[in-house]
Amino acid sequence: MSLPPEKAWELKQIIQDHLSKMDIQGKIRDVVEEAxxxxxxxxxxxxxxxxxxxxxxxxxxxxxAMKQLSFTNAALSQTEGxxxxxxxxxxxxxxxxxxxxxxxxxxxxxxxxxxLGGKAFLEHLQEPEPLPGQVCSTxxxxxxxxxxxxxxxPVPCACDPDLQEGFLLEVHRDGPGDAxxxxxxxxxxxxxxxxxMVLIRTDTAGDTTLISSYFLDWRSVLSAPSGKTSVSVELLxxxxxxxxxxxxxxxxxxxxxxxxxxxxxxxISTQRSLERQKTAEKERLFLVYAKQWWREFLEIRPSxxxxxxxxxxxxxxxxxxxxxxxxxxLRAGRLLESPRQAARFVxxxxxERAPVLGGGTRxxxxxxxxxxxCRNKGDCEDHATLLCSLLLGFGLDAYVCVGTKAKxxxxxxxxxxxxxxxxxxxxSQTAHRYxxxxxxxxxxxxxxxxxxTYPYRTIGCVFNHKTFxxxxxxxxxxxxxxxxxxxxxxxxxxxxEAVCSVCTPSSISSLPPTPPLCPPSVQAxxxxxxxxxxxxxxxxxxxKDIGLATVWDDHLSYLLSSALAAYELERCMGISCxxxxxxxxxxxxxxxxHTFKGxxxxxxxxxxxxxxxxxxxxxxxxxxxxCRGDHVRLAVRVRVFPYVESACAVWIMFACKxxxxx
Numbered sequence: 001m002s003l004p005p006e007k008a009w010e011l012k013q014i015i016q017d018h019l020s021k022m023d024i025q026g027k028i029r030d031v032v033e034e035a036x037x038x039x040x041x042x043x044x045x046x047x048x049x050x051x052x053x054x055x056x057x058x059x060x061x062x063x064x065a066m067k068q069l070s071f072t073n074a075a076l077s078q079t080e081g082x083x084x085x086x087x088x089x090x091x092x093x094x095x096x097x098x099x100x101x102x103x104x105x106x107x108x109x110x111x112x113x114x115x116l117g118g119k120a121f122l123e124h125l126q127e128p129e130p131l132p133g134q135v136c137s138t139x140x141x142x143x144x145x146x147x148x149x150x151x152x153x154p155v156p157c158a159c160d161p162d163l164q165e166g167f168l169l170e171v172h173r174d175g176p177g178d179a180x181x182x183x184x185x186x187x188x189x190x191x192x193x194x195x196x197m198v199l200i201r202t203d204t205a206g207d208t209t210l211i212s213s214y215f216l217d218w219r220s221v222l223s224a225p226s227g228k229t230s231v232s233v234e235l236l237x238x239x240x241x242x243x244x245x246x247x248x249x250x251x252x253x254x255x256x257x258x259x260x261x262x263x264x265x266x267x268i269s270t271q272r273s274l275e276r277q278k279t280a281e282k283e284r285l286f287l288v289y290a291k292q293w294w295r296e297f298l299e300i301r302p303s304x305x306x307x308x309x310x311x312x313x314x315x316x317x318x319x320x321x322x323x324x325x326x327x328x329x330l331r332a333g334r335l336l337e338s339p340r341q342a343a344r345f346v347x348x349x350x351x352e353r354a355p356v357l358g359g360g361t362r363x364x365x366x367x368x369x370x371x372x373x374c375r376n377k378g379d380c381e382d383h384a385t386l387l388c389s390l391l392l393g394f395g396l397d398a399y400v401c402v403g404t405k406a407k408x409x410x411x412x413x414x415x416x417x418x419x420x421x422x423x424x425x426x427x428s429q430t431a432h433r434y435x436x437x438x439x440x441x442x443x444x445x446x447x448x449x450x451x452x453t454y455p456y457r458t459i460g461c462v463f464n465h466k467t468f469x470x471x472x473x474x475x476x477x478x479x480x481x482x483x484x485x486x487x488x489x490x491x492x493x494x495x496x497e498a499v500c501s502v503c504t505p506s507s508i509s510s511l512p513p514t515p516p517l518c519p520p521s522v523q524a525x526x527x528x529x530x531x532x533x534x535x536x537x538x539x540x541x542x543x544k545d546i547g548l549a550t551v552w553d554d555h556l557s558y559l560l561s562s563a564l565a566a567y568e569l570e571r572c573m574g575i576s577c578x579x580x581x582x583x584x585x586x587x588x589x590x591x592x593x594h595t596f597k598g599x600x601x602x603x604x605x606x607x608x609x610x611x612x613x614x615x616x617x618x619x620x621x622x623x624x625x626x627c628r629g630d631h632v633r634l635a636v637r638v639r640v641f642p643y644v645e646s647a648c649a650v651w652i653m654f655a656c657k658x659x660x661x662x
Contacts, residue, residue: 109183111169111218113195114252115141115152116230118161121247125159135204139211141249142198142374144515145169146191151374157201163249168256169195185222185263189271193513194218198374199235199246206607210238212246213316213371215512217272218253223265227258239354239365242318279510286322286502289495297492300472308410308460309470310402313366313381321511324503326366326381327400327465328514330389335517335644340431342390344572347431348647349386350377350604368512373645383428384412388464389514391416391426399467401425403459403478413456415483423483425454431571439479452479465503468494520642527606527648532557532638534608535652539625539636542616546626553633556655559585560598560637564651567600568641571649590657594631598655599624606640606650621654629658 118139127137138154139161152165171183171191183191194215201209212235221229231253235246290311298304312320336342349372354365365379369389372382384400391398397417405411414426415436423436434454443449458476462469462485469491473481485491505511540550559582566578590596599621603611615621627634634656641649 107182109171109188110256111145111171111221112166112254112256113143113169113218114166114254115163116250116252118163119159119248119250120245121157121159121161123246124157124161127157127159137201137203139163140200140202141165142200142370143167143169144196144198144370144513146172146193146513147516149515149518154202161247171255185259185261188222189219189263189268191219192275196368196370196512196515197233197235197249198371200374205610206605208375208377210316210367210371210375212236213238213368216251219268219271220265221253221255222259222263223268224253225262227255227262229253236317238316238371239318239363242316282501283510286498289498290322293492293494297470297472300492301474304470304472307471307476308402308404308458310461311468313364315512316365316367316371319510321366322468322499322502323366323400323402324463324465324468324499325511326369326385327392327463328369328389328505329392329465330369330386330514330517331393332390332517332644335519336390338573339391339394339396340433340573342394343387343426343428343431343433344649345643345645345647346383346387346390346428347571348604348643348649349383349645351379351383351429352377353379370512370515373515373517376646380412380429384414387426387428388414392464399462399464399469401456401459402461402463403476404457405455406457408457411456415462417483417485425456427455433574436478436481436483438482441480454478466496466499468499517644518646520644521646522606522640522642522648524640524642527640527642528638531606531608531611531640531650531652532636535612535636535638538608538612539634539654542612542625548626548628551633553635553657556586556589556633556635556657557637559589560635560653560655561639563598563600564637564639564653567602567651568639568649571602593659594657595660596655596657597624597627598653600651600653603650603652604648606648611650611652615652615654624654624656627656627658629660632656632658 137157140154141152143150150167155162197214199211231251237244237246313323354363366381372378388398388400416424425434437450439449456478459478472492473490543550563582570576637653639651
């Protein structure tokens with residue numbers, strides 16, 4: 001990402017100040033003088049630039065300079081329309097002494113949150129101490145605060161993990177005219193947004209597990225005499241373990257610059273109590289309304305009792321929230337270009353149901369958006385609410401649908417209503433789109449009826465961030481359903497005022513804030529080259545084990561790129577193009593009398609051994625990789641297509657050409 005000129009100049013000044021403090025020029029001068037004396041005494045060859053650098057490294061001067069200039073990548077997020085010069089100071093600092101040299105805005109106030117380590121993660125008590133260079137399971141701490149996101153460096157999993165990290169969070173006002181002014185104590189007291197902390201475990205195979213999701217109320221620092229306070233927070237588990245402690249994090253909070261006048265602890269306690277009372281009252285009123293609404297819905301038709309009308313859902317912490325609160329208007333700025341690209345991104349997040357101890361029915365868990373994005377995988381409900389939020393951001397009339405698919409399996413998907421009355425279903429786990437054409441049950445038998453292509457069978461309710469509608473038609477079959485939401489005889493709506501009272505972010509303080517999306521962290525070309533080299537090695541070793549030599553055709557490998565690009569374009573935009581050119585190029589590259597075979601496949605990860613093992617389970621791939629014949633030439637091509645939130649579409653194509661022998 002390129003910096004504006006004034007920011008680049010500022011960065012150069014910081015580096016120059018560091019080097020001046022270290023007297024780096026004086027140290028280099030001493031090394032040169034000593035080397036010149038030694039050269040004159042021994043009559044050696046003239047001193048070269050490489051000799052000078054080697055001597056500087058040997059004395060540790062280069063290492064000291066790099067330590068002084070160490071910067072940590074922070075997750076930069078910026079909403080569309082913001083001025084670059086006014087963007088929040090998203091920096092990670094190791095020590096509060098670095099605050100003055102950090103790239104911060106002097107008129108703003110910041111909260112420096114320092115993680116001093118973890119304790120009592122008893123589930124990892126038996127984790128062995130990792131050897132140098134050994135791959136081990138790691139912890140990563142993710143933070144979100146008022147449109148700012150950060151993450152720590154991965155540390156080895158242990159009972160007392162060495163989580164040592166500092167995060168500089170900007171505390172800014174909400175109003176557009178006041179955003180550039182420094183927030184005072186009273187303003188910060190009214191900011192009820194918590195710091196959302198999500199702890200993720202990544203195992204040696206790259207699979208992620210959500211360990212804890214915690215909301216930190218940071219405002220106790222407003223009463224600290226020196227603007228500094230230390231707290232220990234107990235992280236609880238998630239899902240069925242939401243009441244079981246997962247571990248403890250030791251934190252230090254500090255305001256920068258410090259407040260001239262602090263608040264009393266009683267004022268902060270009173271503010272929190274008033275917020276809790278206001279939230280509890282709104283939630284109580286909504287619950288009373290929802291019960292009455294449900295009784296009215298059951299009075300319409302007794303069979304409504306069996307319909308999938310879901311008003312509340314539990315999040316990862318076991319908190320019951322209205323389902324409408326899981327959907328927000330989410331704008332991706334320039335990170336996603338279209339609704340179809342957004343659908344492709346959501347489909348690249350892996351599918352995983354909430355884990356259940358023992359047997360029984362499926363454990364349903366609707367994750368908050370931050371937890372879902374940090375873990376990079378979730379159930380169909382998580383995918384559907386994220387996709388609906390993104391489609392709303394693109395200006396579409398989008399809803400989450402709750403119903404069933406084949407074999408009466410509960411399922412959640414997304415629908416959009418066009419201005420011309422068309423209804424389109426979006427499958428969030430595959431990015432497939434289906435046009436809904438209702439079947440007329442009263443039509444004569446000889447009249448042709450549309451055949452549904454979608455996998456959905458029944459629909460119980462639809463909702464978004466403002467609307468909740470239950471299906472009260474005689475049949476809940478999707479193919480018979482009429483999606484005219486203005487018809488009260490077909491759809492029973494909740495009061496929009498009641499929904500907004502508990503589902504608008506500013507309405508109650510218990511709603512988790514919506515995190516911004518993070519840009520891709522993967523370099524496409526580097527990741528593609530690395531994975532391709534690893535696959536070449538694995539193919540060569542596999543063929544060696546079965547007594548076959550391997551000869552690679554680099555030109556044929558290159559030609560496979562256009563096919564992989566066409567596959568991704570088709571998955572993303574629904575447009576098939578480019579295959580004609582690929583087929584023509586292959587015909588030219590394969591001589592007469594030779595046979596060409598290819599096997600494309602897509603993955604959501606970049607683990608070469610896992611991918612190769614999966615490919616070998618396919619008889620088509622085995623036939624290509626283990627090809628025997630005359631003049632056998634092998635090819636493999638990898639294309640990594642990075643998306644936001646570290647999601648990747650990894651396309652691999654194995655191919656071979658050989659002379660056909662009759």
